[in-house]
Amino acid sequence: MAQPADLIGRAAAATPKRIAVKVKGMSDTAMAWLFIGPTMLLLLAINIFPLIWTIQLSFTNYRANRPNAEVENVGLRNYERILTDPDVWMTMQTTAQFVLWTIILQTVIGFALAYLIDRKFRGHAFWTTVILIPMMLSPAVVGNFWRFLYQPQIGLFNYIISFFTGVEPNSFEMLGSVNLAPWAIVIVDTWMWTPYVMLICLAGLRSIPDYIYEAAEVDRASPWRQFWSITLPMALPFIMLAVLFRGIENFKMFDMVVLLTGGGPGSVTEVASITLKRAAFEAWRTGYSSAFAIILFVAVFGLANIYVKALNKVKER
Amino acid sequence: MSEKPKRPFFLRRGPMENTATALIALGFLMMFQPFALALYTWSFITLLFGTLMFIVVSKFPE
Numbered sequence: 001m002a003q004p005a006d007l008i009g010r011a012a013a014a015t016p017k018r019i020a021v022k023v024k025g026m027s028d029t030a031m032a033w034l035f036i037g038p039t040m041l042l043l044l045a046i047n048i049f050p051l052i053w054t055i056q057l058s059f060t061n062y063r064a065n066r067p068n069a070e071v072e073n074v075g076l077r078n079y080e081r082i083l084t085d086p087d088v089w090m091t092m093q094t095t096a097q098f099v100l101w102t103i104i105l106q107t108v109i110g111f112a113l114a115y116l117i118d119r120k121f122r123g124h125a126f127w128t129t130v131i132l133i134p135m136m137l138s139p140a141v142v143g144n145f146w147r148f149l150y151q152p153q154i155g156l157f158n159y160i161i162s163f164f165t166g167v168e169p170n171s172f173e174m175l176g177s178v179n180l181a182p183w184a185i186v187i188v189d190t191w192m193w194t195p196y197v198m199l200i201c202l203a204g205l206r207s208i209p210d211y212i213y214e215a216a217e218v219d220r221a222s223p224w225r226q227f228w229s230i231t232l233p234m235a236l237p238f239i240m241l242a243v244l245f246r247g248i249e250n251f252k253m254f255d256m257v258v259l260l261t262g263g264g265p266g267s268v269t270e271v272a273s274i275t276l277k278r279a280a281f282e283a284w285r286t287g288y289s290s291a292f293a294i295i296l297f298v299a300v301f302g303l304a305n306i307y308v309k310a311l312n313k314v315k316e317r
Numbered sequence: 318m319s320e321k322p323k324r325p326f327f328l329r330r331g332p333m334e335n336t337a338t339a340l341i342a343l344g345f346l347m348m349f350q351p352f353a354l355a356l357y358t359w360s361f362i363t364l365l366f367g368t369l370m371f372i373v374v375s376k377f378p379e
Contacts, residue, residue, distance in 0.1 A: 079361065083357065083358045083360075083361055084354070086354060089357045092349055093349060095349070298361065298364050299344075299348055299364055302344065302345060302365075302367060305371050306371070309338060
């Protein structure tokens, strides 16, 4: 078998002399730029340029369906309209409620599942795989089959609720009721993304060394005390990370809402991303929707900043 | 021994970062609260100011 030194030698010999001389004469900094340059260019092209363009469009009355029409600079009028519109304010509240409830449920259930799986009972690997399945499915598939599950006549969900509560299965409609539709979406999102939170929490729990628990047992600490003094504080950075990821993701929740309710009944499940999509691709108010996108971006970016600061403080402890 | 002169309040990272964090949190709450439209109207400028301030002051030396 060829030794690594032989391979390096052969590779060096195979490099054309012209290139070898050029690379040999490069400084470390130039070499570093050569490696990160393509990634930087790609990032600039797909992240930074669209962001700057969106900011620029947010100050205009540009419409994407009229590319040849004259574009006027409207100053801060788009921002003023969004920030004084009671309907948009309503969608912000709906979004906040979705984010709040999905994060609470996903964190509590995800951590509880991770805690159970970490017990390493017989067949725990099999159950870990089973629990992870919803996360691996496409949102389009999940949305469609939950629509069937929520059907009042043939849906399994209504029959399960009926079995436990005694209510007639046909007497309620999860997706058609003003009170139940938001919860229908929260249930599906929780079902789909709790495994993700579980996975991150499981990584946190597995990173706690066993000797800490052994020392606690020597000190006769009860399991309850061990949980509050060792498990939870040491897994907290991981839980916070999961909350950050899910929080950012849920602020942009779009696919599940469109597939399940389309923002209805009425506008009770109309989250900010749906309002944004309607303004951008149904009303074709590109300038207005760009301003809306920037407002949402600043909200999520600001929150992520203070959250990362809090996360670093917890890690330092 | 003479003590090193203290930096002015607005050039110290700790307190300024805390002020920016408070502004972001306030702006965020204002944006998603269900009580007053006026608070929602002023939320974005509060959030933006807090976020920009955070970006700037987090580069200050400790």
